[in-house]
Amino acid sequence: MAGRAGTWWRAIWRTVLALGVPPLAAALAFGVAREWAYGSLNGWLTFLAGLLLPLLLLGGHAALAGSRGALLVALSAVPAGVGVFLTLSAVDAGVLADRGVEVDCVVLEVTKHTKTDSSMDANGHWTTSTTTSYDHRLSCPAGPTDHMEAGSRLAKEGETLALVYDPRGKAITELARDLHPRGMRTAAEVAVGAAVLLGLAGAVREAREELRRRRWRAGRW
Known part of the structure; x- marks a missing residue:
């Protein structure tokens, strides 16, 4: 029992x-x-x-x-x-x-980065994966950041991106449309x-x- x-x-x-x-x-x-x-x-x-x-x-x-x-x-x-x-x-x-404070940042340059990794599984077969990222160099009036990296092109050179940043620097700067x-x-x-x-x-x-x-x-x- x-x-x-x-x-x-x-x-x-x-x-x-x-x-x-x-x-x-x-x-x-x-x-x-x-x-x-x-x-x-x-x-x-x-x-x-x-x-x-x-x-x-x-x-x-x-x-x-x-x-x-x-x-x-x-x-x-x-x-x-x-x-x-x-x-x-x-x-x-x-x-x-x-x-958060919203600012409009001008895209000065967009650089594409491609990284390729290869690995072998337990059976001896090789697999290859490719990762692409885009580094956006920015000009922001309030200066929250001077670049933003993303998995896709967020805007072309000369266009603007609306960003929201924390004046106290405790939160990660985000795109206004993604908030x-x-x-x-x-x-x-x-x-x-x-x-x-x-x-x-x-x-x-x-x-x-x-x-x-x-x-x-x-x-x-």
Whole structure:
């Protein structure tokens, strides 16, 4: 009887972790990023160390779940990690929406960069991938940046780009047309929600398998 009760408590605790770790990681990322943007948190090393905490939390959670064969719970760290990065982007977008300054920058020059990487798989076959980026050299009246790199050509030489920058320098400069704070928040919530659902499914599956094994052992005796 005590063993069965222990099985149930273990299952409940694992379910709590599966449900709680993804939103906790996103909340940590949100708290650090918001304190960095609006509070007294200073120093890039402190900021980066704080951002590593959510990823370490998710990594430890996935490793523990994987070590006991709970693959769905371990895989839930993937959408949770995506949710962490989307949360950071959402805070950045919110900062720019709150206090960002929009400026029109003239494109002085666009330089195309092409990078080719080759790799060999386990069967000895070579694969080649090509990545193209465009470096836009800019002239901005307020001087938030003098260049912007993107995966496509944003504008031609002589045209203007509307940028939004943070006067305090705490947020990454963005194109005005790409600034969608509400959409970023929704995307972060969807990613974390997917992680919670995946973790819940994994926790339920793990509990059922453990109960089945326990009944099988009891039947042998």
